[in-house]
Amino acid sequence: MDMAFDQMQELSDDALLVLFANGDGQAAALLTDRLAPRVLGFATRILSDREEAEDVTQEAMLRLWKMANDWEQGEAKVSTWLFRVAKNLCTDRLRKRRGVGLDEAPEPVDETPSVVAQMMAADRMSALEWGLAQLPDRQREAVVLRHIEGLSNPEIADVLDVSVEAVESLTARGKRALAGHLAHRKEELGL
């Protein structure tokens, strides 16, 4: 018998995943409502493409459902695991988009048409999206995970598969570079 919905809302992601593995349909809905918006936000900022970000979100959630039976409670946070999957899916798409290996890829071009178009509205969020799009992939991922998704440095290290020191360096450099990209619009954006 399914647990009451109100009671389920108080459960951890871990516990909900176990319930899902045991066939509870409400657990899937709760996990989707908790986690999908965060994955979608992350993927949208990394890919700068809403449609692709939605595909990544669906695929990441599908992988979560598939591994639910094998999930070992306490091993890792479900959200961290999901961000890692989403990050890898984004990396694959960026590689395909560029047609070359990520390591060989040139630094991002200064202008992404869709983002530049959004900037015409002089909107603060659009400016942030544009600024993030200018950063190298690793810096962008680290800055988004740290400052927007609120992950801790060890969690980010787990997602990006780098050391905590590397995360600190990436976020610091990324934030500095972002500030540089937005500096000329300081007055306009109220920064």
Place this chain on the structure above:
Amino acid sequence: MTGDTDPDDLKLDDLFAEAKRQAPDVSGDLRARILEDAAKIQAARALHAPYVTRPGFLSRLFNSVGGWGGLGGLAMATMAGLWIGFANPTLVSPELGDVELTELSDDDLFGDILLGDSLFFEEG
């Protein structure tokens, strides 16, 4: 301008906080797609789950005597009982020794419960 700037010069944290509050909405279509995937996975698992039934009477009986080990012990005890029943009573009754049944009085016979069978064999 793309050069590095001290982030403290800009209110970047305010901008990040704003972005955090504006998490994108998951469209109804995307939510439905995700939940459809979840339902498919659950249905597939239910289909391949092992079929568990309540053990039957014989199975429960078998388990209650301790499985194969218990059953072996039971068989041994049964065989031992049969042997005791069919074997020459003189072997199991030190009181009788080699005395012939015909030499025994009624008290001798009915005084020992083991002689019930022996008497039967003598008569039959």
